[in-house]
Amino acid sequence: MEQRSRKRLGFFERYLTLWVFVCMVIGVGLGKFAPGITDALRGMEFGKGSQINVPIAVLIWLMIYPMMLKIDITSILDVRKKPKGLLVTLFVNWLVKPFSMALLGWLFFKHLYLPLIGEELANQYIAGVIILAAAPCTAMVFVWSYLTDGDPAYTLVQVSVNDLIMLVLFAPIVTLLVSGASTLAVPFKVLLYSVLIFIVIPLALGSLSRLLLIRAKGIEWFEKRYLAFFHPLTVIALLVTLVFIFAFQSENILGKSWHVVLIAVPILIQVYFNSGLTYGLMKVLKVPHNIASPGALIGASNFFELAVATAIALYGPGSGAALATVVGVLVEVPVMLSVCSFCNRTRGWFDPGDERICDG
Numbered sequence: 001m002e003q004r005s006r007k008r009l010g011f012f013e014r015y016l017t018l019w020v021f022v023c024m025v026i027g028v029g030l031g032k033f034a035p036g037i038t039d040a041l042r043g044m045e046f047g048k049g050s051q052i053n054v055p056i057a058v059l060i061w062l063m064i065y066p067m068m069l070k071i072d073i074t075s076i077l078d079v080r081k082k083p084k085g086l087l088v089t090l091f092v093n094w095l096v097k098p099f100s101m102a103l104l105g106w107l108f109f110k111h112l113y114l115p116l117i118g119e120e121l122a123n124q125y126i127a128g129v130i131i132l133a134a135a136p137c138t139a140m141v142f143v144w145s146y147l148t149d150g151d152p153a154y155t156l157v158q159v160s161v162n163d164l165i166m167l168v169l170f171a172p173i174v175t176l177l178v179s180g181a182s183t184l185a186v187p188f189k190v191l192l193y194s195v196l197i198f199i200v201i202p203l204a205l206g207s208l209s210r211l212l213l214i215r216a217k218g219i220e221w222f223e224k225r226y227l228a229f230f231h232p233l234t235v236i237a238l239l240v241t242l243v244f245i246f247a248f249q250s251e252n253i254l255g256k257s258w259h260v261v262l263i264a265v266p267i268l269i270q271v272y273f274n275s276g277l278t279y280g281l282m283k284v285l286k287v288p289h290n291i292a293s294p295g296a297l298i299g300a301s302n303f304f305e306l307a308v309a310t311a312i313a314l315y316g317p318g319s320g321a322a323l324a325t326v327v328g329v330l331v332e333v334p335v336m337l338s339v340c341s342f343c344n345r346t347r348g349w350f351d352p353g354d355e356r357i358c359d360g
Contacts, residue, residue, distance in 0.1 A: 031250025068206025101133030128324025
């Protein structure tokens, strides 16, 4: 099974960990040896003091808009026929994941790591990991689901519903948990702007584009031509975004490289805990494997594009909060591949007859 997964992995996805590392080297080098260019890019904002960086915002739009094009609002209605998998995913993503991350962040940064990092960075790192955990799912979930033979339609529904819930819950959860676990204030107005710019507008444009283009050109043209057109742009936007983020964080990464390891520990614990909890609950509730595995993957993944943009908008591109979300980017790929491998190896834990029932 593992061999089959490797054969089916695309060139970009197969070496994604390498691409992230290369982007880190280029970005850190840019920040170190071309500080003037880096400062100029960092200073390009949507209005003075908005903290919303123009280059990163444009690049994130190029990543988020194509993902929103895949959301078929009408397909969400069909989930009522087999709701258990979605209910488990929503329970873990919104009632467990952000709160468990807040607890782990408070434990590690405010207690275990406090003598090493100090109060100010502890608060910023807590804010960053909470923002990361409060933004579940990513476009890459479709790749990971594919590698575990996940049900593509159900995966789409799970991701779509989570994105819609983010419209309502992301801002209040971040505000509640960051204010409760740290001494940082959350500029709620700026947070709402982030939700509007990076979720509401792309979702509205994506839904409208999908409706009008399918009506005019047909579903086959939309999927094979229009969506396919954005794939290379999305890949390029992701890589350039990483270069910019690492450039903005070059001083932190070079000066506090061991902090990256410290931040990664609670993130890894939280990710594996939530993916394992999701997978275990799916098993107990007799959810078929082709729904359980994408559920575990969604529990392990983060909408890091939104998380990075929000951390930058709230606290600035050079903040500890932004660095914490960047660490989430660094650990995302190897973590997701390990969860994929585990799901493939444990396929036998699930009754294969359940998938036939689910498909019927």
